[in-house]
Amino acid sequence: MIESTLVSVDVLALRFDPVARAVLVGVAPRAFEPFAGELALPGVLLGKGERLRDAARRAVTGKLGVPAEAISASGQLSTFDEPSRDPRGPTLSIALWATVDPTRLAGDGPVWAPVTEVPPLAFDHDRIVRDCRPILADRLWRDTGFTAGLLGREFTTAQALDATESLTGDRPYPANLGRIMERVPGLERTAQHAAALPKGGRPPSVWRWVS
């Protein structure tokens, strides 16, 4: 009988912050060795018979202190199988994304770092973030579950531009992103406008998910 590999589920908990105008990823200092005190993605060992999304939820609530109701969606990314990625021994890491609704966050939360400038992390988590960002960029505007989870039920054109820039690395032209959004099923441009920024400027229009 072959001895089985341990499986951990590591999560990119993502949240769009309208103030920072960026997509943030939740990280937390590790409580135990190895890498105690160092920042890491939230991760748990997959329990026997546990679904990946349930493990992801457990990681986000347990390791980041994010309430379960704040998790709006989740999905698979990729699997990392380098045998030396964990000094305790070979462990498979299945990476998932989870989107977090910032309006439902509790008091003391995790560290939220812009996905573009994540601090050095424990294990191979830097590599996981680096490898997964293009996958996330590809999902935006094409996977409605992910997009709606990240941006919420209502958002402005300006926020859409910021989120896209965070994930893809460059800022689309507003007219072009508008055309892309018009084609997203279930998304529609409303007649409303959001409040203008304190510095002034034309107030952005609001998009909303229907159904």
Next chain:
Amino acid sequence: MIESTLVSVDVLALRFDPVARAVLVGVAPRAFEPFAGELALPGVLLGKGERLRDAARRAVTGKLGVPAEAISASGQLSTFDEPSRDPRGPTLSIALWATVDPTRLAGDGPVWAPVTEVPPLAFDHDRIVRDCRPILADRLWRDTGFTAGLLGREFTTAQALDATESLTGDRPYPANLGRIMERVPGLERTAQHAAALPKGGRPPSVWRWVS
């Protein structure tokens, strides 16, 4: 301490057959319970510290009887985590693709079924094939490792058309596929022509990977 889930690696071993003019997937009858005698994708339990590609190779050589030298490339597809997918208990299945070079096959091989009409398989393997086909279709002409592995060092326009039709479900116009292939890095159209079919017709031109 949490009891860990077992991890199996199940492989879509793919091969392009110029005679059948289709992409074939290798399946073999199971030797043991459960589902003894029924056809299934080749799969093995992932050993501790084993890399996914190594497990995939082990599955293809061990379960399909394909020699290791015949495996030209491999890669990840997706993970299936339904707890009831294996009657023996919860098992995670990580699906990988592997391409097989038909010129290096040994004598008694597995059952090769067109990917478009796979017979009923054991476990949730029907679902794995069904869910992974669009992922494979998306990789063709965009992942050169996969494409070159599937079609070999040299192939004709007609074969390219057939392989694309097998994976995507509809046949591209030759002129349009030609333009796509012109843009694939490392692929170039040669001045050569293959032999014509017994039934006649203009002989197709040959494409080759450079470098």
Next chain:
DNA sequence: CGAATAGTGTCTTTTAGACAATATGTT
């Protein structure tokens, strides 16, 4: 008004899609 931000109209380029017409083999 001027600075700051958002939105619109339009032009260009690229890519995808569709066919008709032509070329080159076998029987």
Next chain:
DNA sequence: AACATATTGTCTAAAAGACACTATTCG
């Protein structure tokens, strides 16, 4: 010649990319 297959040229439509110009709000 009749048939079968492959290739090319070209036309159209859709998508992506890039800007200049206009609109709205705050100080």
